[in-house]
Amino acid sequence: MNHFNLPKIDLHCHLDGSVRPRTIIELAHQQEVSLPSDNVDDIRALMVAPPTCPNLDEYLKRFELPLSVMQTEAAIKRISFELFEDAALENVKYLEVRFGPLLHLQQGLTLDQVIGSAVAGMKEAEQQYDIRGNYILSILRTMPKDRIDEVIDAGARYLNQGVVAFDLAGSELPGFSQEFIAYADYARQLGYRVTIHAGEQGSGQNVFDAVSLLGAERIGHGIHIKGHPQAYQLVKAQSVALETCPSSNIQTKAVDDLASHPVKAFHKDGVLITINTDNRTVSDTTMTDEVRKVMEEFNLSEDEYFEIYRVSVDNAFASDEVKAHLLKYLP
Ligand SMILES: O=c1[nH]cnc2c1ncn2[C@H]1C[C@H](O)[C@@H](CO)O1
Ligand SMILES: [Zn+2]
16 A cells, blocks of 8 residues: 555644744744754754653643744745645645644734735645645634634635634643633634534543534544543534544543554544644654554555545535545545
8 A cells, every 4th residue: 555645635734833844944044043953853853742742731832943933924934835835745635724823923923914924825835736725723722812803803804715714722621612602603603614622632521512512513633532422422413523633642642552543443433534644743744654554553445545535525624626626536
């Protein structure tokens, strides 16, 4: 099986967790940001979360370095372009990238500049490569809530022209959904689709709440619906697709190891699952690696791979035209 050649779809990939280490060094020089080292291997070592991360919060510390150089329009555009380029070069045909616009305001950019630069980088890559994409705007659950509506309003200018969805990311506390009902409602009213990180660090109840209170159509990770019958049934009944990210799930201790990842059991039982990277640099991975790991660990046939590919197409926040294009890659 040549996993590199397979057409692939990544629905869960963070911009700031997928920056090339060499780009960090070049941008730091240009921006006169001081780095602990100019050696690409040293920088990579600082960016990649160790397999021994005690938890998600430890993993999230790896984003500070990339974010320090992602505060100008040119840097955001370049990093967006390079992410789509890297994905296209390993046969990813469709990529949904997410990031937190509020994390990019440290040097005076407006939200429109931040979102516009990310979209511009993606569009440039779409012109050059056989890849299509969209952006998802993430709100960090631990940040003050006073500017969330501004993010939603700023992104609305790009809706269905590069921006498609609203997400909640960052540390996951029990019952977080209650605090975000009004924001998710507002985003849905304006036409955003909704996906929420839940059941990664937290319990299956968080998945239940994200679907029932926030209207999540997809769930980032969702591992912990295992062992929570109500959440499991709701996800199945409402055909909510799970964006699983196997390597990241091991690093953050959402699962002990790949063998105990529920991805195959979910798939066999009719839970909609997709395979994604989460963070290409922080999790030191690619779509080729994620697909290979899952297929080898669980002995998936090519037919089973394409069943999962089809779930990704069906649940992508893409236009009908893009979905029709993606279906052409099925054997
Ligand atoms: O796997 C994750 N779970 C929760 N939050 C995450 C994960 N990966 C990245 N993030 C956070 C850190 C980033 O700064 C933010 C926006 O991309 O999203
Ligand atoms: Zn994520």
